[in-house]
Every structure is written in structure tokens, then in C-alpha cells.
Amino acid sequence: MRVLAAMSGGVDSAVAAARAVDAGHEVVGVHLALSTAPGTLRTGSRGCCSKEDAGDARRAADVLGIPFYVWDFADRFKEDVIDDFVAAYAAGETPNPCLRCNEKIKFSALADRAVALGFDAVVTGHYARLEQGVLRRAVDADKDQSYVLAVLTADQLSRAMFPVGDTPKPQIRAEAAERGLAVANKPDSHDICFIPSGDTRAFLGAKIGIRPGAVVDADGTELAKHDGVHGFTIGQRKGLGLAGPAADGKPRYVTGIDPDSGTVRVGSAADLEVWTVRAERAIWTSGSAPDGPIECVAQVRAHGGLAPATARAVDGGLEVRLREPLTGVARGQAVVVYRPDALGDEVIGSGTITGTDRERVAIA
Numbered sequence: 001m002r003v004l005a006a007m008s009g010g011v012d013s014a015v016a017a018a019r020a021v022d023a024g025h026e027v028v029g030v031h032l033a034l035s036t037a038p039g040t041l042r043t044g045s046r047g048c049c050s051k052e053d054a055g056d057a058r059r060a061a062d063v064l065g066i067p068f069y070v071w072d073f074a075d076r077f078k079e080d081v082i083d084d085f086v087a088a089y090a091a092g093e094t095p096n097p098c099l100r101c102n103e104k105i106k107f108s109a110l111a112d113r114a115v116a117l118g119f120d121a122v123v124t125g126h127y128a129r130l131e132q133g134v135l136r137r138a139v140d141a142d143k144d145q146s147y148v149l150a151v152l153t154a155d156q157l158s159r160a161m162f163p164v165g166d167t168p169k170p171q172i173r174a175e176a177a178e179r180g181l182a183v184a185n186k187p188d189s190h191d192i193c194f195i196p197s198g199d200t201r202a203f204l205g206a207k208i209g210i211r212p213g214a215v216v217d218a219d220g221t222e223l224a225k226h227d228g229v230h231g232f233t234i235g236q237r238k239g240l241g242l243a244g245p246a247a248d249g250k251p252r253y254v255t256g257i258d259p260d261s262g263t264v265r266v267g268s269a270a271d272l273e274v275w276t277v278r279a280e281r282a283i284w285t286s287g288s289a290p291d292g293p294i295e296c297v298a299q300v301r302a303h304g305g306l307a308p309a310t311a312r313a314v315d316g317g318l319e320v321r322l323r324e325p326l327t328g329v330a331r332g333q334a335v336v337v338y339r340p341d342a343l344g345d346e347v348i349g350s351g352t353i354t355g356t357d358r359e360r361v362a363i364a
Contacts, residue, residue, distance in 0.1 A: 001120040002026045003161065006106060007060060007068070009053030011176045011183045012125030012164055014060040018179055019163035020123045021064055027123070029061040029068040032110065034077040035194065056183050063180055071113070073105055080104035082194055086207045089230040092259035093332025096148065096302065097192055102126075103151040111159055121159045129165040133157060135285050135347040137338070138165040147302045150336040150350035154287035201239070204230040213262025215240060217252075223266065229257050232264050235272055235328025242266070273325035275360045277335050279351025280317040286348075289313035296337040296348055298322060300329050310363055311337045311348070318351045321363050329356050 005017035007029045020027045031054050054070055061068035081101050088095035111122050127138035128146040135157055138144040152160065164172055176184035195203045211228040224241040226232070231239070236254040246252050246268065253272055256265035277298065282289065290313060298309040298320045308323040320335055329335075333353045338345040 002118060003028075003121045003123050004110075004114040004117075004119045005029045005066070005123040006110060006125075007031050007057035008125065008189075009056035009060075009183065009186075010125065010189065011173055011181070011186055012127070012169075013057070014064075014125070014181050014183050015172050015176050015179070016123050016125040016161075016163045017060070017066065018064055018175075018181070020161065021066065023163075025123075027064070027066045028119070029057065029064070029066050030110075031057040031068070031070045032077075032105070033070050033072045034074055034105070036074045036078070056186065060181050060183060063182075071110075073109060076109050077101070077105055077194075080109075085192075086204060086230075088332045089204050090208050090211075090228075090259065091332075092229050092257035094233040094330035095332045096334055097194070098302070099148040099151055099334055101193075102148055107152050107156045107160060111156060115159065121161050123161040123163060125164055126162050127165050127169075128162045129344060130157060130160060130162050131343070133286075136165075136344040137347075139344070140168040143169050145302075146338075146345070146347050147299055147334070147336050150285070150334065150347045151283055152285070153283060154285060157285060201231045204228075211262055213264060215242065215264045215266060217246075218255075218265070218267050218271065226262075226264060229259050229262060229264060232257055234330035240264075240266060269327065271358075272327035272329075274327070274329050274356035274358055275322050275325055276357035277320040277322070277326070277329060277353055278314075278317065278355045278357075279320070279335050279353050282313060282316060282318045282349055282351040284313075284349040290348070294337075294339070294348065296320075297340055297345065298326070299336045299338065300326055300333055300353070305329070309337070317354070318349065321361055323363060325360075329353065331355065 003025045005027050007013045058068050081097050085095050085097045114122050126145045127143040128149050129136040137146045173184050208230050213226050214222045215224040216222050232254050252266040255267040255271045293310045293312040296311050299306045307326050309320050311318055311320045331353050334350050335353050336350040337348045339348050
């Protein structure tokens with residue numbers, strides 16, 4: 001096959017491209033320029049899209065002996081990922097920009113261009129497994145990225161390849177060193193790629209500005225002032241601007257956000273527990289919604305936030321009823337439902353969370 005390898009400049013995408021070459025595919029490497037003003041150097045392990053990353057990707061392609069190009073997707077990335085991220089926080093939501101980047105950039109804009117140019121598939125260094133169209137968790141549970149890939153449609157998955165998902169990360173680094181790839185020991189990027197400082201609140205504040213509001217307790221008593229709901233997310237414990245813990249000495253957490261009034265509500269850990277999760281924009285990896293409720297494991301964060309549940313399709317979205325409560329579930333996050341099996345958890349589908357219920361419901 002003729003495949004396009006998305007090369008970020010990191011070790012995972014470099015080894016993924018190398019494995020595609022070993023498999024006999026005709027491979028072309030491409031680095032996505034996602035910033036209109038890329039930094040000259042990476043700061044530690046923060047961020048990506050720097051000139052250093054583009055250079056590392058090019059050097060890896062040279063070692064592999066494959067053609068290499070840089071494609072400018074900065075405008076599309078700003079519109080579909082950064083602007084979406086800012087708007088979601090302004091609306092009191094908690095988005096996942098990596099998930100949106102996969103959906104809108106790597107497996108939509110990039111894949112569409114690849115197909116238009118005659119490529120059969122896009123290869124990435126994501127940690128997930130794709131077996132006969134079935135998306136599964138990676139072998140390396142600590143690096144698993146199936147959660148942020150669960151927004152891909154059956155058609156998009158049919159044009160995707162994840163060559164490193166069957167290998168633990170330490171072995172990927174060892175393989176890169178054996179291949180003579182200089183990125184073998186390059187630190188992993190973390191945090192949000194377009195906020196290399198790691199200060200999300202400052203980034204959002206510069207974009208949104210000051211929108212004063214109040215932090216209140218469960219009965220509406222004002223406890224503090226704040227400069228905008230974008231500085232908070234459900235389940236947050238620190239940085240609330242409170243003088244101290246609750247009267248009982250226990251910590252307080254953000255339990256609710258009202259962007260219209262600017263009110264941030266805080267309460268106890270118990271107030272965070274939810275039993276039902278509702279979501280819109282359901283995507284079923286098989287291409288069609290299940291017929292009736294299905295047993296599953298629900299996940300509401302990229303790492304953690306799992307509980308056994310039942311899920312069912314509802315008016316283009318999905319409803320997930322939990323058998324165990326989850327905490328820190330926020331609007332704008334994704335809920336991903338998995339089918340546990342002997343081959344590794346299979347992704348059934350996903351949706352964008354729109355609401356939750358604290359009342360426990362009976363599940364057959």
C-alpha cells in the first residue's frame with residue numbers, strides 16, 4: 001500500500017513509520033506545521049510543533065530513506081482545535097484538545113488530503129490496536145490512547161494504521177536506538193501542545209479576558225470572587241481562591257459551573273458522584289448504533305475515570321448508566337464505552353458529555 005506517515009518528531013511516530021517501511025509499504029513522511037509562530041526550541045518535554053520537532057522528523061525520515069514533507073495546517077488547527085478549546089472553556093466545559101485534533105486534523109483534514117493524493121492509509125504513532133476494523137486498547141496500558149481515538153468513524157479507521165500499539169513503550173525506545181534514530185531518548189511531550197508553558201489558566205485568560213463571578217457553596221453563600229469560569233473545571237480542588245476548607249475540615253471541590261451567571265459552585269467529594277452520563281454526537285466505531293442497551297466499561301478521562309456500565313443510543317447521542325459512581329465528570333469531556341474481551345478492550349463508541357445525574361438508577 002501507499003501510506004502517509006504522520007511524523008511529529010517524536011520516537012513513537014518515527015518507529016511507526018519504520019515499521020510501515022519494514023512491512024513493505026510505500027511510505028511518505030509528513031510533519032504537520034500546526035503553529036503560525038512555532039518556537040525555536042522545545043521547553044523540556046512540554047509542547048510540540050516546534051522547529052526542533054520538524055527537524056527531528058526530517059532526520060528520522062532521512063534515516064528511513066523515505067520522502068518527507070511539511071504540510072501547513074496551522075489555520076485549520078487554530079479554528080478546529082484552539083478556538084474550539086477556548087470557546088468550550090468559556091462555556092463552562094472541559095474539552096480534550098488531543099481528541100479534537102485526532103478527529104478534525106489527523107484523521108479528517110490530513111486523511112482527506114492523503115486520499116486525494118492517492119494514499120491508501122495514514123500511519124501514526126498512537127498507542128492503540130486496530131484489528132480487522134476493531135479499535136482496541138494498546139498493549140501498554142500506561143500509554144494507551146484509544147480514548148482519544150474513539151471519535152474516529154468506521155470509515156476513518158479503515159484508512160488508519162497504528163503500528164506501535166502492540167508494543168510497550170520501553171521496547172519502542174530500544175527499537176528506535178537499534179535503528180539509529182536520534183529521537184530514541186527524546187522526552188515525551190505532555191500537557192497541551194499549544195500551551196508549552198503549561199499554564200492553561202493564563203492562556204485562557206489572555207484569550208477570554210476577565211469575566212468576574214462568584215464561588216459559592218451548596219446553599220448559595222458566596223465564598224470568593226473569581227475572574228472567569230474558564231479557570232475552573234468539575235472536580236478541581238486547588239486554586240479555588242478559598243480561605244480554607246469547609247467547616248468540617250474537609251476539602252472542597254468544584255461541583256458545578258454556570259457560565260451565564262459566572263457562578264462556580266463548590267461542595268464535598270460526595271457531591272461529585274454521578275450515576276448517569278448523557279452525551280451527544282455519538283460515534284459508533286462499527287458504523288452503526290447498537291440495538292438496545294449493551295454492557296460495557298465507561299471511561300470519562302484519557303487516563304482513569306472508568307466504571308462498569310450499560311450504554312444505549314438515544315437520539316443521536318448516548319446514555320450511560322453506571323454500576324459504580326464516577327467523579328469529576330464534566331460537560332465537554334468525552335465518554336468512551338468499551339467492550340471487555342479476551343483480546344483487549346474493544347472501543348464500542350463515544351460521545352461528548354452534555355450532562356450527568358447524581359441519582360442512582362436501577363440497571364437490569
